[in-house]
Amino acid sequence: MEIEGSVVLVTGANRGIGRALVGEFLARGAARVHAAARNPAALGPVVAEDPSRVVPVEVDLTAPDTIAAAAEAASDVTLLVNNAATHAVGHLLEMDLALVEDVMRTNYLGTLRVLRAFAPVIERNGGGAVVNVISVGAFGGTPALGGYPASKAALHSMTQAVRQDLAPRGISVHGVFPGPVDTDMLAYVLEHEPQFGEVPLATTAEVARATVDGLAADAEDIFPDSFAVGVGELWSRDPKAVERWLTEFG
Numbered sequence: 001m002e003i004e005g006s007v008v009l010v011t012g013a014n015r016g017i018g019r020a021l022v023g024e025f026l027a028r029g030a031a032r033v034h035a036a037a038r039n040p041a042a043l044g045p046v047v048a049e050d051p052s053r054v055v056p057v058e059v060d061l062t063a064p065d066t067i068a069a070a071a072e073a074a075s076d077v078t079l080l081v082n083n084a085a086t087h088a089v090g091h092l093l094e095m096d097l098a099l100v101e102d103v104m105r106t107n108y109l110g111t112l113r114v115l116r117a118f119a120p121v122i123e124r125n126g127g128g129a130v131v132n133v134i135s136v137g138a139f140g141g142t143p144a145l146g147g148y149p150a151s152k153a154a155l156h157s158m159t160q161a162v163r164q165d166l167a168p169r170g171i172s173v174h175g176v177f178p179g180p181v182d183t184d185m186l187a188y189v190l191e192h193e194p195q196f197g198e199v200p201l202a203t204t205a206e207v208a209r210a211t212v213d214g215l216a217a218d219a220e221d222i223f224p225d226s227f228a229v230g231v232g233e234l235w236s237r238d239p240k241a242v243e244r245w246l247t248e249f250g
């Protein structure tokens with residue numbers, strides 16, 4: 001995937017990894033970056049990074065009308081980055097089922113909706129790529145994180161399935177599997193489950209850089225930080241050991 005000159009849309013671009021990805025795509029010569037957020041008013045500082053190339057757009061993963069409108073407005077996209085996600089803590093057998101439904105509705109069904117809206121856009125523009133920000137959590141159901149790992153495992157499975165469907169349409173599909181990253185999402189998890197702080201946290205800049213490097217190198221599975229690289233290496237030779245590692249975490 002040629003990054004220079006590409007037209008990117010990043011969901012959840014107002015903070016965390018999404019915001020760092022916007023900066024990284026700008027630095028690597030993207031022609032335009034559509035910065036998507038469910039509250040576009042939160043995008044002021046992101047647009048200010050380069051007002052001539054950053055375009056704010058509303059995308060709420062749980063509001064199909066915003067996704068359809070974004071696909072109309074951002075009709076020049078060649079590279080879609082599905083970054084936005086929500087999280088939940090709690091054990092699946094006891095926690096409020098509404099939280100489990102919310103995380104699955106957002107992270108799995110919402111991401112699928114965005115992909116379904118933008119695949120024809122990318123195809124009309126001559127092909128390109130889709131990047132799904134998943135998580136190493138997709139490889140093991142960490143008990144204390146409720147439905148979050150399940151939503152990411154579902155997204156991983158969806159990534160594999162659509163990779164086959166989109167290849168003949170000139171669209172490559174890439175999965176990104178970060179380990180723990182220093183963002184608001186992780187801060188929330190640490191408040192409830194401090195044991196996740198026992199591993200070093202990656203920075204958003206490091207994850208964004210490695211993600212775009214992986215994409216430029218056409219890697220299908222991208223492990224963008226040192227914890228993730230460790231999980232990825234173990235997963236390739238002993239997936240059951242990764243399951244044990246991640247399930248014993250909390």
Ligand SMILES: NC(=O)c1ccc[n+]([C@@H]2O[C@H](COP(=O)([O-])OP(=O)(O)OC[C@H]3O[C@@H](n4cnc5c(N)ncnc54)[C@H](OP(=O)(O)O)[C@@H]3O)[C@@H](O)[C@H]2O)c1
Pocket residue numbers: 011012013014015016017018037038039042059060061062082083084085086106110133134135136177178179180181182183184185186
């Ligand atoms: N941080 C980690 O340790 C870690 C590890 C592995 C994978 N990841 C993944 O990396 C991605 C980015 O996470 P992050 O750590 O940067 O999290 P973050 O700082 O909590 O940011 C999450 C982003 O997703 C947006 N979002 C949440 N629900 C949404 C919805 N319904 N519609 C549209 N946008 C929504 C948030 O928007 P608002 O500001 O409006 O809430 C925010 O922009 C996620 O896919 C996450 O699962 C993170």
